[in-house]
Amino acid sequence: MSKQISDEVLLDIHRRMVRIRIFEETAGKLAEDGKIPGALHLYVGEEAVACGVMVHLSNKDWITSTHRGHGHLIAKGGEFDRMFAELFGRSTGYCKGKGGSMHVSNLDLGMLGANGIVGGGPPIAVGAGFSNKFRKTKNVSISFFGDGASNEGAFHEAANMAALYKLPVIFVCENNGYGEYTPQANHQAIVDVADRASGYGMPGVIVDGMDAVAVYEAAGEAIERARNGEGPTLLECKTYRYYDHVGVRGMGMTYRTDEEVEYWKGRDPIDMMEARLAEQGILSKKDAEAIHEEVTKQVQAGVEFAESSPMPTPESLLEDVYA
Amino acid sequence: MPQMNMIQALNSAMDIMLGRDPGVIVIGEDVGYFGGVFRTTDGLQRKYGEHRVIDAPIAEGGIIGSVIGMGVNGLRPVAEIQFADYIYPGFDQIASQLAKLRYRTAGEFCAPVTIRSPCGGGIRGGQTHSQSPEGLFTHICGIKVVMPSNPYDAKGLLISAIEDDDPVVFFEPKRIYNGPFDGDPDKPAVPWSTHPAGEVPEGYYSVPIGRAEVVRPGEDLTILCYGTMVHVAQAAARLVEADAEIIDVRTMVPLDVATLRQSVEKTGRCVIVHEATRFSGYGAELSATIQEECFYSLEAPIVRVCGWDTPYPHAFEWQYFPGQKRLVAAIEQVLEAG
Numbered sequence: 271m272s273k274q275i276s277d278e279v280l281l282d283i284h285r286r287m288v289r290i291r292i293f294e295e296t297a298g299k300l301a302e303d304g305k306i307p308g309a310l311h312l313y314v315g316e317e318a319v320a321c322g323v324m325v326h327l328s329n330k331d332w333i334t335s336t337h338r339g340h341g342h343l344i345a346k347g348g349e350f351d352r353m354f355a356e357l358f359g360r361s362t363g364y365c366k367g368k369g370g371s372m373h374v375s376n377l378d379l380g381m382l383g384a385n386g387i388v389g390g391g392p393p394i395a396v397g398a399g400f401s402n403k404f405r406k407t408k409n410v411s412i413s414f415f416g417d418g419a420s421n422e423g424a425f426h427e428a429a430n431m432a433a434l435y436k437l438p439v440i441f442v443c444e445n446n447g448y449g450e451y452t453p454q455a456n457h458q459a460i461v462d463v464a465d466r467a468s469g470y471g472m473p474g475v476i477v478d479g480m481d482a483v484a485v486y487e488a489a490g491e492a493i494e495r496a497r498n499g500e501g502p503t504l505l506e507c508k509t510y511r512y513y514d515h516v517g518v519r520g521m522g523m524t525y526r527t528d529e530e531v532e533y534w535k536g537r538d539p540i541d542m543m544e545a546r547l548a549e550q551g552i553l554s555k556k557d558a559e560a561i562h563e564e565v566t567k568q569v570q571a572g573v574e575f576a577e578s579s580p581m582p583t584p585e586s587l588l589e590d591v592y593a
Numbered sequence: 594m595p596q597m598n599m600i601q602a603l604n605s606a607m608d609i610m611l612g613r614d615p616g617v618i619v620i621g622e623d624v625g626y627f628g629g630v631f632r633t634t635d636g637l638q639r640k641y642g643e644h645r646v647i648d649a650p651i652a653e654g655g656i657i658g659s660v661i662g663m664g665v666n667g668l669r670p671v672a673e674i675q676f677a678d679y680i681y682p683g684f685d686q687i688a689s690q691l692a693k694l695r696y697r698t699a700g701e702f703c704a705p706v707t708i709r710s711p712c713g714g715g716i717r718g719g720q721t722h723s724q725s726p727e728g729l730f731t732h733i734c735g736i737k738v739v740m741p742s743n744p745y746d747a748k749g750l751l752i753s754a755i756e757d758d759d760p761v762v763f764f765e766p767k768r769i770y771n772g773p774f775d776g777d778p779d780k781p782a783v784p785w786s787t788h789p790a791g792e793v794p795e796g797y798y799s800v801p802i803g804r805a806e807v808v809r810p811g812e813d814l815t816i817l818c819y820g821t822m823v824h825v826a827q828a829a830a831r832l833v834e835a836d837a838e839i840i841d842v843r844t845m846v847p848l849d850v851a852t853l854r855q856s857v858e859k860t861g862r863c864v865i866v867h868e869a870t871r872f873s874g875y876g877a878e879l880s881a882t883i884q885e886e887c888f889y890s891l892e893a894p895i896v897r898v899c900g901w902d903t904p905y906p907h908a909f910e911w912q913y914f915p916g917q918k919r920l921v922a923a924i925e926q927v928l929e930a931g
Contacts, residue, residue, distance in 0.1 A: 332666065366699035373697040382665060383698065387689045393658020394690060400659060401666035404618070404644060411662070423682070427655030434650065590700040591734050592847075593758040 275483065277552045282325055283482045284543050284553065285561060287317040290341040291540060292565045293350060296573065297340065297357060298518035305577075306357045310371050313341030315480075315512035318539035319444050320345035322485025322507075323412060326493045332380045332398040332411040334391030336444075337372045338511070339384025342414055346379050350572025360579035367582045368590070388449075389422025391415060392441065396428045399439035403499075410438040410496040418449025420463045429504065433470040438496035440489070443506040444479065450515045451525045467504035479507030480537045483546070510534035597793040598785040599770045602744035603633050603709070606751035607671060609797050611641045614669060617755060620647040620656060621673030621709075630675055631711060631770060657683035657708065661691050664704030664760075671755055677712035677764060678721045684729075691760045692735030707754045708762045712740070713821055713868050714905055715768035715778070715914050723905040725820075725869035730762045731845045731878065737802055738845040740764040742823040743773065743790030746843060749800025757802060766820035766868075776825035776916040805849035807856065811838035814862035814927055817853065817879050819843060822866045822915065829920035835928060845875055853879070854886045861892035862927045866915055871899035893930035896923045 294314045300306045313320070316338070324345035327333070335342040343353060348364070356363030356374050363369070364376050375383030382398065385391045395413035402409045419425055420443055432439040443464070449457045460466070467474025473495075477488040485507055492503035512535060513520045521528050547553035553561075597605065610617045619625075619634055625648040628635035638646035649656045653674055660670040674680045680687075687708070695703045714723035730738045737759055741747040747765065754761035768774050772783045773790075785791030808823060813835045818826045819842040830837035838856050842848070857863050863883050865876040876897040883895055898915045906913050 332662075334662075365697060365701070368699050369697045375698050375702065377698075377701045382662070382702070383694075385690075387685060390658075390685070390690055393655050393686060394662040394665075396655065397659035397662020397664070397670075398666040399662070401663045401668050404663075405667060411666075424654050424658060424685070427650070427652035428658065430650055430652065431655045431659060435647075586699075590696050590698075592695070592737075593703060 275486065279325060279486070280547060280552060283321045283486060284540070284547060286321040286324065286345050287482060287540050287543065288561055288565050290317045290320065290344045292562065292569050293344055293353070294340060296569050297354070298513065300573065302518050307359060308370055309516045311338040311516050312511070312513045312518065313338050315534065316444055316446060316509045317341060318482035318485050319442065319479045319507045319509055322482040323442055323489040325486060326490055327380070327412070329378060329380045330407070330409045332382055332395065332409070334382045334395040334411070334413045335384045336391065336414055336416060336419070337384060337386055337388070339374060340371065342384070343374055343376065343379070343381050346381050348376065348379060348381070350569055351575035354572045354576035355579050358576040358579070359581065360576055361582040361586070362575070362579040366586065389415065389419040389424040392425050392428035395439055396432045396437060399432065399437040400435060402438055408497045410440060410493055412440045412442055414442050414444060416449065417443065417445040417447065417454050417463055418457065420466065421449070421458055429470045429472070432502040433472045436499065436501040438499070439502040440492045440496055441502060441504045442489070443504065444509055445506055446509050446511045448515065448526070453525070462506060464504055464506040472502045472504055474504045474506065476506045476508065479509030480534070480539045480542065482539055482543050594792040595795055596786045596791050597744045598772070598791065599744045599747045599765065600631055600633050602748035602793045603751055603765065604635060604637070605793065605795070606748040607634065607637060608640070610752060610755045611637065611645060613797070616667060616669045617671065618645050618647060618663065618668055619671045619673070620649050620660060622649055622651050622675045624648060624673050629673065631767065634673065653679055653683035654686055657686040658690065660706045661686065661694070661704045664706045665694070665702050669705050669755060671707045671709060674708060674710040676722050677710040677726050678724045680710055680726065687730070687736065687762070688733050692733045696735060703758055704760055705758045706760045707751070708760070709751070710762070710764055711767035712764040713766040713768055714910065715774060715821065717907070717910055719907045720904045725867065725900070727764055727845055728869055728873065728875040731875055735760070737761045737847065738764070739802060739843065740766065740820045740845065741843065742766070742769065742820055742841050743788065744785055744793050745790040746800050748793055749798055750802065750843065752797065753799045753802045756799070761802070764820070768821045769824065773824040774821055775828035776914065777828070778911055802844050803847040803849055805843055805852040806841045807838060807852065808841050809837065809839040811836040811860070813837060813860060814864060814924065815840060815856040815860045817842060817863065817865045819845070819867065822868060825915065825917060825920060826866060829917045829924060832917060832921050833924050835924055837924065848882065850882060850886060853883065857883050857887040858890040861890050863895045864898065864920070864923045864927050865895060866898040866920055868900050868915060870902050871897055872902050874899055893927050896927050898923045
């Protein structure tokens with residue numbers, strides 16, 4: 271299992287997860303304090319999915335993301351300063367402040383965008399994958415989406431087309447058990463979204479989405495299949511969001527119990543990875559703390575960069591509607 | 594010069610662009626192996642291969658979503674939505690993704706996508722094969738909306754649409770695919786070979802997006818129209834012997850305001866005609882624009898002639914369709930007013 275994974279890759283996954291965690295905790299506080307305008311959908315708890323997948327990718331591999339998209343961009347190499355600047359609506363942001371949390375994207379990193387429309391991404395990932403195959407590259411495209419989006423017609427159409435044309439696309443379902451505020455059992459009659467894969471003629475794989483190494487291994491197989499021209503895979507990662515659908519409230523909610531939240535926090539992806547790294551003698555507790563401190567400083571520098579960045583000019587309101 | 598009907602002209606445009614640009618692909622329902630239900634893509638798959646002229650599942654959201662992904666990733670796709678009435682399952686992908694992509698990424702991403710779709714009535718298609726939904730798309734910032742009225746423009750505008758770096762929704766009035774229908778269903782069909790705009794160059798040329806065309810110069814009033822109505826308007830103007838200036842709008846977005854203004858400032862009177870329903874139809878935008886631009890030149894209230902505010906009726910096709918009779922009445926009303 272994890273024996274084949276190099277120390278370097280494990281440390282890389284770990285650092286990416288820590289970067290997401292501290293970015294999101296900080297962004298959540300800033301939003302709560304009214305410093306970041308608008309709604310944030312925080313990725314805290316789900317870090318293992320983005321990071322276990324993304325370490326396999328280069329900037330030439332495309333991803334489509336979701337409304338809960340900060341983690342995807344950070345895992346793909348996003349910089350804190352430009353991300354915070356985007357959330358703050360500053361001209362130095364990834365989209366010059368015109369995208370915001372739910373629409374942050376970046377061409378250089380192959381990030382086709384967070385997406386405020388549930389199920390908006392999968393068909394776009396199919397087209398990007400089509401182009402990769404058409405142009406005879408070995409690049410893949412990955413569509414992240416949730417259990418809620420798996421009920422959208424757009425997902426069905428995309429999955430059918432990806433399988434039909436045997437495209438290098440991986441559908442990564444982040445099943446966090448809730449479509450917004452509705453428990454999975456109240457929005458679909460299946461437990462495993464991966465069951466749907468056979469209906470499209472592609473493999474469906476279920477993996478523990480709190481275990482970054484398990485995600486890494488399963489994603490690796492799916493990506494290799496795609497790069498080898500063997501077509502798409504539906505990879506379902508069972509995961510959990512610690513906070514509310516939107517915003518930072520974690521406990522005392524009417525639609526899920528505190529016990530449930532505690533259960534999942536007991537399987538925290540970063541804690542589990544740090545325990546593994548310590549056990550294998552790769553990273554001591556002290557060294558892990560040092561990484562957290564280092565990332566915290568980088569996050570703070572990102573916030574300062576954003577806060578000191580200029581607002582977009584009024585003229586830019588009318589720019590970039592057309593070429 | 595060769596004679597082409599609109600179908601042949603559109604086919605020629607795609608043929609030329611598939612030949613010139615290896616990034617152009619054509620995708621849609623029945624477009625490949627079968628050649629399209631209206632034959633618009635006939636022969637293209639045989640010539641360019643299954644990898645470039647692609648049969649899609651009946652999945653309009655999937656087709657439009659996937660051409661966005663192709664567009665941002667280096668291709669220049671042309672999607673066919675078999676009937677404009679089928680475009681609604683893909684509307685989310687057009688309105689929320691395709692149209693907004695450039696703006697929300699501050700110009701970093703664009704999708705040079707063309708979505709072709711046959712529209713309009715007069716073919717006894719009933720509610721779901723006759724609609725003219727162009728107004729819905731003109732209300733979405735970030736896409737261009739085009740509707741040609743003849744084979745020459747159809748080819749030249751489609752080439753411009755494919756070359757355009759912005760997404761273009763390209764509506765084809767299917768009633769005039771084979772000939773310039775003047776609104777009288779009892780007359781024998783007239784083929785494009787009898788019409789000057791049926792002469793279409795074999796090779797590459799383009800007609801710019803964003804320019805209206807004065808198809809008949811006149812002094813007494815201005816008729817603003819597009820698509821099939823260009824031919825109905827010409828027939829109606831002959832009936833009243835009015836010296837009407839008839840303008841084929843051709844591209845709804847961007848709108849050639851200057852040509853419209855120039856005409857109405859001269860004539861002082863304006864009739865607007867389209868097949869689509871009246872309320873919040875594109876004619877309302879034209880009317881508001883004329884009012885804003887030419888208020889002090891107007892000598893009479895602007896009159897709109899449109900489809901009735903109902904679903905497209907099977908039994909009342911020619912009562913619904915804004916034919917010559919209704920247009921003549923409107924012309925007389927505008928000429929008599931003031």
